[in-house]
Each structure stands twice: as C-alpha cells, then as structure tokens.
Amino acid sequence: MPKRTKLGVSAVKHLAWLTRIDLTDKEAKEISKQLTKILNYFSKIDEVDTSGVEPLYHPLEIGKVSRSDEPTPFPADEILKIVPSRKGRYVKAPRIA
Amino acid sequence: MTNIDLRSAKRLVEAIRLGEVSIVDVVEASLNKIKELDKDINAFITINSKKALAAAESLDTKLKRGEKVGALCGLPIAVKDVISTAGLETTCGSKILKGYIPPYDATVVAKLKEAGAVIVGKTNTDEFAMGSTTEFSAFGPTRNPVDKSRVAGGSSGGSGAAVAAGMVPLSLGSDTGGSIRCPAAFCGVVGLKPTYGSVSRYGLISYANSLEQIGPFAANVDDCALLFQCISGWDPMDSTSYRNPPKVESSKICRRVAVPKEFFGEGVEDAVARSVWRGIEALKDGGYVVEEVSLSTLDYALPAYYIIAMAEASSNLARFDGLRYGLSLKSGYRDWNTYFSKCRAKGFGPEVKRRILLGTYVLSAGYYGAYYLKAQKIRNILKTQFQQLFTKYGLIAGPTMPTTPFKIGEKIEDPLLMYMIDINTVPPNLTGHPAISVPVHKEGELPVGLQIIAPYFCEERLFQAAKIVEESLRRQ
Structure with a gap:
C-alpha cells in the first residue's frame, strides 16, 4: 500500500509540471495542505473489501458503436475562425524546446 | 405586455397557442425580468437579447401562417454555460x-430550437461545473433568489436561480455529482438528472x-417532464447515448419506496430531515409503501466519486x-511548455487546479x-446494491442536500467541507440511475429538496411520485 498521508510541496510541484499549470511557491504550499487533507479523506475507501470485484468504468453497458466509413463534411474554415493566432490555415504555437 | 407570469411553461404554451400573448411578448417579458433582477442575482453570464427577439419574431410569423411550431412553442429558456451554443459565447464559467x-x-440545443424554444441567455456555473455553490465561477457567485445572502447551489446555480426568480420558465443544467439537484433543492425548484445515456452529451x-x-429545471414537475421529453433520445453523435432504452414494465413494486438510513447520516440538519419526512409522508398518503433500509456502501460513495x-x-x-x-x-x-503552463495558470481557478x-x-x-481502481470497484458494489434494492422497491428517497442553503463564503475556504454537501447526490451519478429533486419545505422556510431515485429509464415514475408530493404539499 502506498503511503498516503502527505502530498508535499515538491510532489505538488511535480504534478504541476506534469499538468502544465505554473504554480508559485506560495500556491504550491497552500495546495499541498489542501490536497493532503483531501487525500486523507479519500483513504476512507480502504475500509471497503473489494477483493474479487471488477472495476466499473461506465454505469451502463453500451455495445459497440460504429458507422459506415464515409467522410462527412467538416467546416474547417469555420472552426479556424476561433483560433486566436494563426497563419493561413495553421495554428501558430510556440516552439517545442 | 408586462404582467406575464413566467412560472408555468404549460400555461404559457397554451396562452401562446390561443393567441392571448405573442411569443415576442413572452420573450420580452423574460428579458425584462432578467434586466430587472439579474444585477442582484447574477444567474446569467451572457444575455442573448437581440437573437432571442429575432427568433421570437420569426416564430410568431410561423404561428400566424399556421405552420407547425414545436412543443416548447416560443418559450424563453436559459442554458448552462457549459453547453455549446453556435454563435453564442460559451465560457464554462472560466477565464480560459x-x-x-x-x-x-x-x-x-438543436433539439430545443427544433421544439420552438428561444434561448435568452447562458447561465452561471462553477468553473467547468466543478463546485456546489457557483462560487467557483470566474464571473462571481450566483445569489439565491430566496435569500440573496445565501448560495444558489451549484454547479448549475444560474439555471436554478433563473427559474426560481421567474426569469425563465425552463432551463438546462448539467449534473456530474448533483449539479442540477443541488441548486434545485437550494432554490426551491424541480430538477432532474436523467438516466445516464438518455440525453445526448454531444x-x-x-x-x-x-x-x-x-437535464431540465422547471418551477413544477409537469414542466420538468415536458422539457425532459424534448431533450432526450438517441444521438448518433454521442456513442454513450441509448438507442433503444429497455421498456419498463409497471408492477406492484413501483409504489414501494426504500429510505436508506445513511441518507440521514451525520451532517443532515433537523430542518432538512423534518421537511423531507413531510414529503415522504405525502407519498404514503398517496398510496406508496415506505420502508427504511440500510445501504452500507453509501458511506463510501463520496470519496469514490471524487476520485473518479x-x-x-x-x-x-x-x-x-x-x-x-x-x-x-x-x-x-x-x-x-512555458507558454502552456503560464496560460493554464492564468486561465484556471483554484478548484479546477486542485x-x-x-x-x-x-x-x-x-x-x-x-x-482510481479501488474507487471503480466500489462503484461496482454500489451499482449492484442499488440494483438489488430495485428488485424489491420501485424508488429510493431521501434528502437531496444535507443542509439548507448557507451563506455565501461560508464554506469556500475549505474544499473538503464543500465536497461533503454532495454526499447524497453523488450515488446516482456513480450508478447512472435517474434522480429528481422536488421542493418539500413550507412557505417562508429556506428551501429543502426531496431526492427520489428510480431504476434506469424510469423517469416517468419519478415524475409521478414527485407530482404526488408537489400536489400534497400545495394543499397543506
């Protein structure tokens, strides 16, 4: 069982990097406290015996859904209008370092 | 026309069809009401006046020509701002x-338009629907029309408050862990979370x-049912929507109601319990058999829900x-990476980040x-327990919210305390069952909702039971 009592500032900073959300040190400290408290509450689920139980990822059984392989019109020009910054039909983005 | 009562969709449709009022009159009345009240309530993020009036005019012309106009026949409707509307800003209550x-x-939205509804605006919500009071909206909290110092509930607080204040007869919300039923209970209106897969999420x-x-919000059960009929059905654009929902047979157990004692656990205010039991008594008077039961896994639904x-x-x-x-x-x-991280830091609020x-x-x-895996296993146990209960009972009932609406700012600093108020609303989201909240408080009291849960695709059964409660309490 992983230890789940504390989610420290460095762990929060690592999560912030993974999720691409820039956090100041002050924010990371505050969030560390809050998330630790929430995680401790979450560990309540340990009390339930789930041996032999399958996980349920979806509430209802829904069969395979497919459609015929025919292209449908796609309003690319309309959609491009909502892009904040673009060059022609390309979205402008910073360089990937 | 200024004195148009916007609280009954059914009556308004009749009046429009009889030519007593025009659709433009009704939509103008709604826009005027919003203008008059919303500076204090903040139910709307975007108001769609110009396009709404144009749509109303064109529907009036259609009516005059004798052309077919759908079941919602020009009714003004508000749509939660997490639902996409072509040509109309959709913010999810977020700066991002x-x-x-x-x-x-x-x-x-396409279905609403087909049914002849007129969208008057987009309603306030906790950012990306993450919250239970609408206080996590980047556009400020929605205030409860019953008492403006109190929260309207959330996350669909704007949609609940807009109906409660009589700005619109109908509205749409979304419900992930109680986000329709909570504001319905807190604002004293009717709200339904439909069976998972019965309404398209596209x-x-x-x-x-x-x-x-x-799902729908309305001031009464009939109107809630009317809106549900207009929005439900299979959609090829949503692979999780149901094409052929199973036919539900009516049987004796339909009128048997289970009341789990865990729904009245620690944290349920006395005033809430009292009002909820009045609602349950109304069901008894209406011929339902009520029995108290225990559903042990309910205590674990909340942490499992939040993890998932x-x-x-x-x-x-x-x-x-x-x-x-x-x-x-x-x-x-x-x-x-720097750009991405800075942009998300600026655009997302604190609850979304958490x-x-x-x-x-x-x-x-x-x-x-x-x-994650453990939570999904608990979800399976919970679904099995609900399904077992539904072999003996036709409905499950209890308080929608453990408390009455509290003061704005009271719980905002403590995320966990805020999550706790969802304790009774999250189970049907985990299992996919439909659930309704119907008001059961006395006039002059703070609103309280009775939550009734039914087997899959038994929304009709929920409307029947909720209507019995509604009529019985109206007579008292």
Missing part, C-alpha cells in the same frame, strides 16, 4: 474560455464523461492549451490501484 464562440450547437464541454448528464471525477477531469481539461481557442497570452513565451492536480495524482503509477 473567455471569448470562445462555439462553431456548432450541442444536440440538446456539445457538453466534458468534465467527467462517465458521470455527467444534461477528478481523474476524468484531469484528462478532459488537458485540451485547454491557450492556442486553439479561448484565452491566449500575448507576451512572447518562446517555449511551448482537481486536475489530484486527478493526475490518483491516476499516476503507484497510486492508480489504491485510488
């Missing part, structure tokens, strides 16, 4: 989507796909990159089994 104008309508900006459904919801949120919200739509930063960050971070944590290697 400010200025975003969807190029397409959600299926439910165009609903995702927070937690396996839990959420779009956060996990799904962390994945869904990865799409907001500040490049393709909504917020973008002008200052020249030359590196992709959920993305924790959702990522519970999905990460080493913790996945202990949190």
Whole structure:
C-alpha cells in the first residue's frame, strides 16, 4: 500500500509540471495542505473489501458503436475562425524546446 | 405586455397557442425580468437579447401562417454555460474560455430550437461545473433568489436561480455529482438528472464523461417532464447515448419506496430531515409503501466519486492549451511548455487546479490501484446494491442536500467541507440511475429538496411520485 498521508510541496510541484499549470511557491504550499487533507479523506475507501470485484468504468453497458466509413463534411474554415493566432490555415504555437 | 407570469411553461404554451400573448411578448417579458433582477442575482453570464427577439419574431410569423411550431412553442429558456451554443459565447464559467464562440450547437440545443424554444441567455456555473455553490465561477457567485445572502447551489446555480426568480420558465443544467439537484433543492425548484445515456452529451464541454448528464429545471414537475421529453433520445453523435432504452414494465413494486438510513447520516440538519419526512409522508398518503433500509456502501460513495471525477477531469481539461481557442497570452513565451503552463495558470481557478492536480495524482503509477481502481470497484458494489434494492422497491428517497442553503463564503475556504454537501447526490451519478429533486419545505422556510431515485429509464415514475408530493404539499 502506498503511503498516503502527505502530498508535499515538491510532489505538488511535480504534478504541476506534469499538468502544465505554473504554480508559485506560495500556491504550491497552500495546495499541498489542501490536497493532503483531501487525500486523507479519500483513504476512507480502504475500509471497503473489494477483493474479487471488477472495476466499473461506465454505469451502463453500451455495445459497440460504429458507422459506415464515409467522410462527412467538416467546416474547417469555420472552426479556424476561433483560433486566436494563426497563419493561413495553421495554428501558430510556440516552439517545442 | 408586462404582467406575464413566467412560472408555468404549460400555461404559457397554451396562452401562446390561443393567441392571448405573442411569443415576442413572452420573450420580452423574460428579458425584462432578467434586466430587472439579474444585477442582484447574477444567474446569467451572457444575455442573448437581440437573437432571442429575432427568433421570437420569426416564430410568431410561423404561428400566424399556421405552420407547425414545436412543443416548447416560443418559450424563453436559459442554458448552462457549459453547453455549446453556435454563435453564442460559451465560457464554462472560466477565464480560459473567455471569448470562445462555439462553431456548432450541442444536440440538446438543436433539439430545443427544433421544439420552438428561444434561448435568452447562458447561465452561471462553477468553473467547468466543478463546485456546489457557483462560487467557483470566474464571473462571481450566483445569489439565491430566496435569500440573496445565501448560495444558489451549484454547479448549475444560474439555471436554478433563473427559474426560481421567474426569469425563465425552463432551463438546462448539467449534473456530474448533483449539479442540477443541488441548486434545485437550494432554490426551491424541480430538477432532474436523467438516466445516464438518455440525453445526448454531444456539445457538453466534458468534465467527467462517465458521470455527467444534461437535464431540465422547471418551477413544477409537469414542466420538468415536458422539457425532459424534448431533450432526450438517441444521438448518433454521442456513442454513450441509448438507442433503444429497455421498456419498463409497471408492477406492484413501483409504489414501494426504500429510505436508506445513511441518507440521514451525520451532517443532515433537523430542518432538512423534518421537511423531507413531510414529503415522504405525502407519498404514503398517496398510496406508496415506505420502508427504511440500510445501504452500507453509501458511506463510501463520496470519496469514490471524487476520485473518479477528478481523474476524468484531469484528462478532459488537458485540451485547454491557450492556442486553439479561448484565452491566449500575448507576451512572447518562446517555449511551448512555458507558454502552456503560464496560460493554464492564468486561465484556471483554484478548484479546477486542485482537481486536475489530484486527478493526475490518483491516476499516476503507484497510486492508480489504491485510488482510481479501488474507487471503480466500489462503484461496482454500489451499482449492484442499488440494483438489488430495485428488485424489491420501485424508488429510493431521501434528502437531496444535507443542509439548507448557507451563506455565501461560508464554506469556500475549505474544499473538503464543500465536497461533503454532495454526499447524497453523488450515488446516482456513480450508478447512472435517474434522480429528481422536488421542493418539500413550507412557505417562508429556506428551501429543502426531496431526492427520489428510480431504476434506469424510469423517469416517468419519478415524475409521478414527485407530482404526488408537489400536489400534497400545495394543499397543506
């Protein structure tokens, strides 16, 4: 069982990097406290015996859904209008370092 | 026409069809009411006056020509701002989507238009529907029309308050863990979370796909049923929508109601319990058999729900990159990761950040089994227990919310305390069952909702029971 009592500032900073959300040190400290408290509450689920139980990822059984392989019109020009910054039909983005 | 009562959709449709009022009159009355009241309530993020009036005029012309106009016949309706509306800004209550104008309508919005409804505006919500009071909206909290110092509930607080204040007869919300039923209970209106898969989610900006459904708000049960009929049905654009819902046979157990004692656990206010029992007594008087039961797994539904919801949120919200739509930063960050991180830091509010971070944590290697997988197993146990209960009972009932609406700001500083108020609303989201909240408080008291849960696709049964409660309490 992983230890789940504390989610420290460095762990929060690592999560912030993974999720691409820039956090100041002050924010990371505050969030560390809050998330630790929430995680401790979450560990309540340990009390339930789930041996032999399958996980349920979806509430209802829904069969395979497919459609015929025919292209449908796609309003690319309309959609491009909502892009904040673009060059022609390309979205402008910073360089990937 | 200024004295148009907007609280009954059915009566308004009749009046419009009889030619007593025009659709323009009704839509103007709604827009005027919004103008008059919304500066204090903040139910709306965007008001759609110009287009709404144009739509109303064209519907009036259609009526005059004797052309067919759908079941909602010109009724003004408000739509939660997490549901895409073509040509009308859709913000999800977030700065990160400010200025975003969807190029397409959600299926439910297309259905509303087909049914002849007129969208008067987009309603306030906790950012990305993550919250229970609408205080986490980037556009400020919605105030409860019953007492403006109190929260309206959330996350669909704007939609609940707009109906409660009589600004619109109908509205749409979305419900991931109680986000329709909570504001319905807190504002004293009727709200339904439909069976998972009965209403298309195409165009609903995702927070937690396996839990959420779009559903109706109305001032009374009949109107809620009317709106549900207009928005439900299979949609080829949503692979989780049901094509052929199973036919539900009527039987003796339909009128047997189970009341789990866990729904009245620690934290349920006396005033709430009293009102809820009045509602349950009304069911007894209406010929229902009521029995108290125990459903032990209910105590674990809340942590299981939050683990799953956060996990799904962390994945869904990865799409907001500040490049393709909504917020973008002008200052020249030359590196992709820096730009991405700065933009998301600026665009997301505190609750959204917490959920993305924790959702990522519970999905990460080493913790996945202990949190995410475990929670999904508990979900399975809960579903099995609900299904077992539904072999003996036709309905499950209890308080929608453990408390009456509290003061704005009272719980905002403590995220966990805020999550706790969802304790009774999350189970049907985990299991996919339909659930309704119907008001049961006395006039002059703070609103309280009775939650009734039914087997899959038994919305009709919920409306029948809720109507008995509604009529009985109206007579008292």
